[in-house]
Amino acid sequence: MLKRSYLVVTGLLLFAFILSIALGAVYISPGNALRILLGKMPWLEFAQTWPDYFETILWEIRLPHTILVALTGAALAGSGAAFQGLFRNPLADPYLIGVASGAGLGAIAIMSFPHAGRYLIPAGAFLGALGTIFSVYALAKVGRIVPLTTLILAGVAIGSFTSAMTSFLMLMSDQMVLQAMGFLLGGSTVAGWEPLKIALPYFSLGITLLIFSGHSLNVLQFGEEQAQQLGVDVEKIKLFVIVSASLTTAAAVSFSGVIGFIGLVVPHVIRLIWGGDYKKLLPLSIIGGGSTLLVSDLMARITLAPRTLPVGIVTALIGAPFFLWILRRAKREVFW
Amino acid sequence: MSPGNLNGEILEIRSLSAAYENVLALNNVTLSLRRGEILGLIGPNGSGKTTLIRVLSGILKPKEGKVLINNLDITSYSPPQRARVLAVVPQARHLGGAFSVEQTVLLGRTAYLGFLGRPSKKDLEKTAWAMEQTSVDHLAKRKLAEISGGEQQRVLLARALAQDTPVLLLDEPTNHLDLRYQVSLLSLLKSLVKQQNLTVLMALHDLNQVAGNADRVALLVEGRLHSVGFPEEVLIPEFIQEAYQTQVEIILHPRTGVQYILPRT
Numbered sequence: 001m002l003k004r005s006y007l008v009v010t011g012l013l014l015f016a017f018i019l020s021i022a023l024g025a026v027y028i029s030p031g032n033a034l035r036i037l038l039g040k041m042p043w044l045e046f047a048q049t050w051p052d053y054f055e056t057i058l059w060e061i062r063l064p065h066t067i068l069v070a071l072t073g074a075a076l077a078g079s080g081a082a083f084q085g086l087f088r089n090p091l092a093d094p095y096l097i098g099v100a101s102g103a104g105l106g107a108i109a110i111m112s113f114p115h116a117g118r119y120l121i122p123a124g125a126f127l128g129a130l131g132t133i134f135s136v137y138a139l140a141k142v143g144r145i146v147p148l149t150t151l152i153l154a155g156v157a158i159g160s161f162t163s164a165m166t167s168f169l170m171l172m173s174d175q176m177v178l179q180a181m182g183f184l185l186g187g188s189t190v191a192g193w194e195p196l197k198i199a200l201p202y203f204s205l206g207i208t209l210l211i212f213s214g215h216s217l218n219v220l221q222f223g224e225e226q227a228q229q230l231g232v233d234v235e236k237i238k239l240f241v242i243v244s245a246s247l248t249t250a251a252a253v254s255f256s257g258v259i260g261f262i263g264l265v266v267p268h269v270i271r272l273i274w275g276g277d278y279k280k281l282l283p284l285s286i287i288g289g290g291s292t293l294l295v296s297d298l299m300a301r302i303t304l305a306p307r308t309l310p311v312g313i314v315t316a317l318i319g320a321p322f323f324l325w326i327l328r329r330a331k332r333e334v335f336w
Numbered sequence: 337m338s339p340g341n342l343n344g345e346i347l348e349i350r351s352l353s354a355a356y357e358n359v360l361a362l363n364n365v366t367l368s369l370r371r372g373e374i375l376g377l378i379g380p381n382g383s384g385k386t387t388l389i390r391v392l393s394g395i396l397k398p399k400e401g402k403v404l405i406n407n408l409d410i411t412s413y414s415p416p417q418r419a420r421v422l423a424v425v426p427q428a429r430h431l432g433g434a435f436s437v438e439q440t441v442l443l444g445r446t447a448y449l450g451f452l453g454r455p456s457k458k459d460l461e462k463t464a465w466a467m468e469q470t471s472v473d474h475l476a477k478r479k480l481a482e483i484s485g486g487e488q489q490r491v492l493l494a495r496a497l498a499q500d501t502p503v504l505l506l507d508e509p510t511n512h513l514d515l516r517y518q519v520s521l522l523s524l525l526k527s528l529v530k531q532q533n534l535t536v537l538m539a540l541h542d543l544n545q546v547a548g549n550a551d552r553v554a555l556l557v558e559g560r561l562h563s564v565g566f567p568e569e570v571l572i573p574e575f576i577q578e579a580y581q582t583q584v585e586i587i588l589h590p591r592t593g594v595q596y597i598l599p600r601t
Contacts, residue, residue, distance in 0.1 A: 277434075
């Protein structure tokens with residue numbers, strides 16, 4: 001039986017998906033966009049009422065871009081939800097706790113080697129993300145809990161440090177400054193099917209591992225001591241969640257740059273509507289994250305068309321006020 | 337079951353010491369629990385009651401000595417194995433408020449679930465049974481954050497019952513309960529012990545509850561086992577005064593003969 005929650009988020013994703021392939025500097029009507037797409041199926045035939053280059057735009061540019069953006073949003077929202085469950089803290093977000101910047105540093109470090117292949121970028125990002133999460137965790141821990149304030153402070157401290165390192169690396173090899181700037185602002189610099197083929201395994205692995213973490217995260221919400229008494233190997237599942245969320249963040253950062261607030265806003269809204277059960281919250285956030293980033297990306301592409309804004313600017317403009325709102329609510333700790 | 341029956345031992349604590357950092361919290365405690373008994377654990381604040389429960393449930397490693405459950409060292413159990421023989425009812429705090437009562441009780445089945453955490457029919461039946469036993473079934477869909485402290489305490493008991501273990505450890509289970517639920521929780525425990533041969537260790541502050549409900553009593557003072565025995569052997573004015581530094585007198589209930597401990601004023 002398909003629950004209504006899944007129907008709603010999947011419906012939104014399809015809607016955002018169609019808008020994303022149809023709208024842009026060149027307008028293709030959503031109906032035509034769908035016909036071009038479905039016409040690729042061997043058993044479907046539509047009379048062509050559009051110029052040939054529409055097909056090229058749609059097939060070679062918009063579709064791979066849209067899939068990559070949806071995967072990125074899914075990865076960020078999913079890892080955001082997982083970090084929130086792990087730290088038992090509604091403000092944990094791969095961007096705010098510095099993991100995304102850490103992954104960015106790892107990615108830029110690889111880029112700054114002139115001969116390093118592009119396929120090494122995700123590995124660098126993964127190492128950067130893991131290094132950051134372990135440092136932030138060690139710094140933020142007070143006794144056996146990770147309080148809200150120390151988590152954000154540690155995230156800011158480590159985030160500033162990794163950003164400084166990143167700037168340093170960028171200035172050392174000045175020909176890549178522009179490319180790296182765009183990357184760090186969350187403007188996806190890659191296009192076409194080729195990068196997507198490299199990205200897909202990372203995204204699929206990370207997102208699958210995250211979905212498997214649901215029950216463990218549920219048990220952890222009662223604290224590590226009770227989780228252990230209920231029969232969970234706490235250290236093992238924490239490591240599992242950290243590795244899968246870092247891998248997922250790293251995949252998003254490697255292929256789309258550093259994009260903030262999706263990992264914060266999406267799980268929060270889902271939690272408000274459908275509750276805090278991570279077995280539901282994770283998949284719903286993953287689907288919802290895809291549609292949210294698609295809409296943000298669309299806004300980035302069409303507000304100043306034909307120029308494209310980095311999508312990180314759009315998510316920050318929407319996300320930062322939302323963050324302040326959650327901070328006010330979190331003080332009352334009604335739901336946590 | 338008579339206290340002399342050594343074959344019935346399910347949990348054995350041998351010369352156990354435990355420490356936080358370098359501060360000794362339990363000092364050379366030797367104690368065993370027999371199948372089907374309720375052992376009341378008493379002692380002043382900071383005497384090591386909660387520490388003992390934390391060591392027995394594998395949270396805190398012993399510094400010296402060992403704990404055996406079914407003749408096997410506690411440290412040789414994996415977390416899920418241990419959770420299938422021993423359940424803990426913690427004091428009601430650190431609750432994930434966003435969970436419903438039913439979801440919370442179902443977490444008691446964690447040690448039986450597969451990797452994905454999908455509950456079987458048996459898991460759901462045990463959950464429903466546990467909620468019914470503790471009278472929280474009418475709250476099934478409510479969020480933990482929305483129910484009272486006493487109701488939360490009963491939900492934690494239900495979660496431990498859903499764990500379906502032969503041994504149950506309770507840390508101040510009657511703390512947040514009003515009179516009616518104190519009485520019903522204690523009589524529920526007694527009937528479960530009788531029906532299912534459950535073994536219960538409960539830390540309690542109320543000495544009169546211990547006197548009326550425990551088969552045996554263990555008195556901890558500053559991390560040492562001061563005395564252990566039948567309630568009428570341990571709950572005597574000399575021991576209580578020594579442990580709590582308070583003058584008490586003991587009277588017997590005219591009908592049941594159970595002793596009542598009253599502070600002398």
